Amino acid sequence: MRYLLFLLPLLLIRPAAAQNRLDSVLTAEHAAGHFNGTMLAVKNGRVVARGNKGSANFQFAVPVTDSTRFPIASMSKTFTALLVLQLQERGQLKLTDKAAAYLPELPASCRQISLLDLLTHYSGLKNEPIQAYDKRLPLAEFVRAYVVRDESKPTPGFNYNNVDYVVLTRVLEVVSGRPYPVLLQEAILTPLGMKNTGVLTDDRIIPNLAYGYHNYSFGGGGQPEPLQNDTRDLANYAGAGAIYSTVADLGRLVEGLRTNRLLRPQTTAQLLLKPQQPTYLDYARGRPTIGFYHNDRTFARPVLERRGSIDGFNSALLLSPDFSTALILLCNTDTGDLEKIGDALYRLLK
Structure with missing residues (x-):
């Protein structure tokens, strides 16, 4: 039932204020050549904003849509x-x-x-x-x-x-x-209805999978900057970086954590939310929990973060520790600074 309740907001009208605020930032970043991908913002199990910008495949001008699947790189580690x-x-x-x-x-x-x-x-x-x-x-x-x-x-x-x-x-x-892949399917994907998530493989064609492109500019370039096709064999990353997903599916993951469908509340409190090492890591913007980084310096309130980057595929997930607020970004180029873009968007989730 909780899963069905989360599905409904994906189809209902989203609050116009949040949608407009976040879309204006995303549109400007795309126009500057700094964002190509998809975004989803969730509050209390309801989608408040989403946006798709650019191409899933540049060679054939295939647009990014709600069904585009992106390799999520190191977000796989979560x-x-x-x-x-x-x-x-x-x-x-x-x-x-x-x-x-x-x-x-x-x-x-x-x-x-x-x-x-x-x-x-x-x-x-x-x-x-x-x-x-x-x-x-x-x-x-x-x-x-x-x-x-x-x-x-x-x-x-x-x-x-x-x-x-x-x-x-x-x-x-x-x-x-x-x-x-079988364990992932049985333990997480099937229970949460994540039908557009899986592990990359060269054994079969994965429908709606975005191509990756890179030039390693990360926000320092503009529209004319040339891009190269990614050629790395991502399947070798296994549980470190070989999962693909959509923003809607990742929203289901967040909802599964919020409603304790994956872990017991005590496990979540003691291990998923609580830093397991004492040192704040500037590289990761936080102290490592089991699955996230606990960032208590960037925003007024602590945020859980998980990011990923392999060639052109880049991803970002910012969460409030009670999982009531979530921002998800998936890109298939590295032309933008997702840390900067993600921070700007997350601050608009009022």
């Missing part, structure tokens, strides 16, 4: 974190467990890395090289090839990387006995 928390609730693992307890093939230098270390990027693992995405690799092979501890740092600090969450993806598969 889904992976939620799956880990669900398995902990079921007693199948603990955040204090060592990853090597499930993956004995990990190098000896990685035997003391806990699941919490991986979730918050305090594992001490090195970033993967760019050639890790040159060709398709099975998940187990990716782990064997690119899990390497940074021996130059005896005491690991924060190091944002994808390897941490690729390892977690493999742990989830071992513990659950299911491939990651």
Whole structure:
């Protein structure tokens, strides 16, 4: 019933004031060549603004629509974190467990890395090289090839990387006995009715999937700036960055969190909302929770943030800690500064 209640606002008339305020910002950014994608704003389970700007495919002038699916890059990590928390609730693992307890093939230098270390990027693992995405690799092979501890740092600090969450993806598969896409579907997508979300694959064509384009300008360029086609094999990112979705589906995820359909309230309060490491990270604009970054500096009130960026695909999710207010941005170019755009839009959600 709660899911049905969320569907209705997607079809009903949205409050004109919020729609006009946010659309004016989005239109100006698109006209300046700084936004190409889609936006959704939600308050208390109701859509208050949405907007689509630009092309899902520039070669054939295919416009971005409500049904356009975007790779969400590192926003995928929130889904992976939620799956880990669900398995902990079921007693199948603990955040204090060592990853090597499930993956004995990990190098000896990685035997003391806990699941919490991986979730918050305090594992001490090195970033993967760019050639890790040159060709398709099975998940187990990716782990064997690119899990390497940074021996130059005896005491690991924060190091944002994808390897941490690729390892977690493999742990989830071992513990659950299911491939990651199947586990994701059963545990999150089907319960919330997220029919336009899944894991990227080269085994089949994914309808309505946006093409990616980059020039790495991030708000510093304009309309004439040339764009290049993305060529990276995104499927290798697994639970670190291989999920695609729509803003409407991500709105359903937010509603699922708000109504405790995915996690118990105690788990949400203690792990999803509460910082698990003490240091405020300027890079991520917050302290890491399990799934988000808790930002108590940018706005008058704390905000949970999750962002993603792979070549031209960029995403941003800003949430109030009670999940009553949400702003979702998905782009298929990197021509805009989503931090700047997202902040401006979120402040207009009164």
